[in-house]
Amino acid sequence: MTATRTIDTDVAIVGGGIMGASAALALRRKGVSVVLLERDLCGSRSSGVNYGGVRRQGRPVSQLPLAQRAHQVWADLPALIGTDGEYQRSGHFKIGRSEADMAALEAYANLSRDFDLGIQLISGTALRERCPWLGGRAVGGSLCPDDGQANPRLVSPAFALAARRAGAQILERTPMTSVEHDGKIFTVRSGTTVAVRAPVLINCAGAWAGALTAQFDEAVPIHSGHPAMAVTEPLPFFMHWSLGVEGGGIYCRQVARGNLVLGGGSGVALDADRARSERSAIATLAVQAVELLPALKNAHFIRTWSGTEGYLPDRQPVLGQSSTTPGLIHGFGFAGAGFQIGPGVGEVLAELARDGRSTTPIDAFAIERFVPKAVAEVASTAAVQ
C-alpha cells in the first residue's frame, strides 16, 4: 500500500466545475495557495455539458450584482483563461407570445433598470424586420444585447487549466472520500492517495454538495435536476441571438459552425452521476422548436444529452459561509443557471476564503435560510469556543 501524500495549503476546494475552478484561479491571482479535488475531470459535469447561455436577463434581481461581476470577467476571458471559449455577446432575446408575456418582460426591464442591462423591448414591424426567421407565435420580445453564449465544453475545463498554470494544484480523478475538522484545520482525504490539510474548505460539489453540508450539521433540501438538450446538424447560419421564451419552455442558439443547440424540458437520471434527455422531452422540444423557428422544419437532431445540476426549493444557490463551521464556505445549487455567474462566484468565493467577506451582496443566498435559526446559532457558538 502506498503512503498517503499529505499536502498543506491555504484553501482546499472540492469540485472542479466552473465554480470550483474559477475560485481556484481567483485565489491564485490573490497569491493564496490552493488544492482542488475533482473526482472525475474538471468541467465534465454540469459545467461542461450545459446549454452555454451566458445571460443576465431574466435572473432574479438578487443575482444581478453577481451576474454583473461575472459579466466583467467574461469580457476578459481570453486574457484570463487563454481561450475565447467561443464566447460571443451575440444578444439574448426573450420571446413573448402574448400581451401578458410582453407586460412581464416590460416589468422585468423596469425591475432591473438599476443594473444597466440595456434591455430593449421589440415588437410589431420592428420584430419582423430584425428577425424574419421567427415563427408566427411570437408577438414581441426583450433583447439584452450584451448577453450571449459560449461553449461550455471549452470554457469550464479552461478555467481549471488556467488555475493550474497559475499555480493551483488541481487533482483530477481524485474523489473526496472523507473530511474531518479539528476546529481549525480541515483534512480532506481521497482514499489512501492524498490528504489535503487546510484551514479553509470550499464546497463546490455541485448537485452532490449536500453530503458535505449534512456532515457539518446543516443539511439542505437539495435535489438534482436534468435539463434536456439537443443539437442539430449544421445549418446555414441565420440567427446570432440566443433565444429564450418568457415563462420558460424552450431555448436555442446557433453556433458559428451552424449547429443549433436547443434546450427545454427535462432529462432523466440514469444514476446519481449520469443523465440523458427524456424521450418525451425530445418530442416536445422538436414540436416547439419548429414552431419557434420554421427554418428547422427540415433539419435533423444529431445528438441529445443532459446533465446533473443541483436545485434548492427557491431556485437560488447557497453561497457564503457555513452556519455551523468556521472556515467552511459553500457555493452550490445554481438551479440550471450557474454558467454565466460562475466566474463571478469564483471571485466571491476567493474573497470569502481570504477576507471572510465579499464586496458583492450575497445575503440572499445564505445557507441559514434552510437551517433552523436556533440550531444554527447553537452550532456556531459551539464552533467558536
Place this chain on the structure above:
Amino acid sequence: MTAPALQPVIVGAGPAGIRAAQTLVAHGVRPVVIDEAARSGGQIYRRPPAHFARSAQTLYGTEASRATALHSTFDGLQTHINYQPDSLVWNAQGGLLDVLHGPTQTTRTVPYGQLIVASGATDRVLPVPGWTLPGVYTLGGAQVALKFQGCTIGRNVVLMGTGPLLYLVAYQYAKAGTKVAAVLDTARFADQLAALPGMLTQPTVLAKGLYYVAWLRAQGVAVHTGVRPVRVEGDTRVNAVVWSDGQAENTVPCDAVGFGYALRSETQLADLLGCRFAWAPMHRAHLPERDSSGRTSVAGVYLAGDGAGIMGADAAEWAGERTALALLADHGVKVDTARAAELERKLTDLMPFRQGLERAFPFPTDWAAHAPDALVVCRCENITAGELRACARDAGADEMNRLKALTRVGMGRCQGRMCGVAAAEILAQATGKPIDRVGRLRGQAPIKPIPIHLQAQAEART
C-alpha cells in the same frame, strides 16, 4: 404454452435476428422484428429492391444457397411475427423503443418485455490522406453498391486495407467485370502463413478465402501484401493510390478506392440500454458483455451476432438461435437444452478460426504512428490527427469523451461510428497509453440523425 410476460422484440433482421425470430416462433411466441432496412437479410444477405431481377447466384456467389435459405425462412415466418421494416430504432429507455419509420418520417414507440439486439456491424475505418476525395468508399459500401444497387464504385478500382472482406470484394468486383487495379493488403504474407493452423479448423471457409486470392492472381490482378497506404491522390476525385512497401513508394492509377480494416460492432443500442461494456482484446474494442448464451448485464436484454463482437455470418445464425433459447428458458419455456449446448459448442469451436483470421489480417497497430498531422480523422467535423494530438499534449486529454468535448471529434452526424476507432488509436499513440485505456465514446440518442419535424404516429403498431 407461453408465459404471459413474453413480449419479445428483435432489432435486426440479419442472420442473427432471423434465426432468433424463427426459434421464438417455433416455441409458439410471436416476436416483433424491427429493421432499418427495407428488406430482410442483414448485411451479408442484403436483398436488392423487390423489382430487381438478378439471381441469388449472381448476388451471393458461393453463399447463394445460405442466402436463399435464410430469406425463405424469414418469408415463411411472416404470418407468425410482427415484422416492421424501414424502421430505425433511435432511442431506448424503460422498456420502450423509439422507432422512426423512414418512408413516412413518423416516429412511434414500441414496448418490449425482452429485447434481442442483433444490430450487426459496419466497416472499421482507418483513414489515409485523401480519403475524403469523391470516389473513395469503404469496402462494405463498395459491396453494398454491388449487392443492393447492382452498380460498382468505378471502372478501375483499388481495394485496400485488410480483412477477409478485402479479397471477397475484390473477387466480387472482378467477377462483375470491373477492372481491379490492385489489392493492397496491410497484412504480410507471413501473417497469413502463421495463421494457417488456426484457420484449418474451418477448412471450407479457408478454402474459399484461398480460392479468391488464387483466382485474383490467375486473372492477373496485382495483389500486394505488407503494404502501408500512403495517400489517395486526385484533384476533384480519386486518380491514384500511393502505397509503400517499406522501401519505396509506388503509385497505382485508379478511378475509385474501396478500403477498410475488417468490421466494428454496432453497439450504441446496447449502450443506451445500459449494458455493461468491457474491453475485448481480440476485437480491439470495448464491447457489451454477454454470457455464452447472449445474456447481457441488463435483465431481459440479449445480444446476438456481429453487434456483440465480429464473428461472421454462420456464428450470427447460431448465436441468434442460442439467444432466443436463452430468452425462452429465462421465462420458463421448455427448450431443447441439448441443442442449446450444441450451439454453444459450435460457437466455441469457431474461436480458433476467428483468432486465425486476426492473425492472418492483423490490425495495423502502427497506423497512428504513420498518420500525418494534416490527416482528417473526423470528416463530419473536419478534425485532423494533429488537432487531436495537440489536444492530448496541451489540454492533457487522455480519454475519449474528453477528447470529444475539447475537439468535436465524433460530434458530427456519424457520432463517432466512423471516426471513433481512428481517434482512439491517435489518442493512445499521443498519450502513450495502451489502446484499452483511452476509453470509449458514450452512446447518445439518437442512434442516427432523426428529422426534427417528426410526426408522432397516433398508435404504436404492435
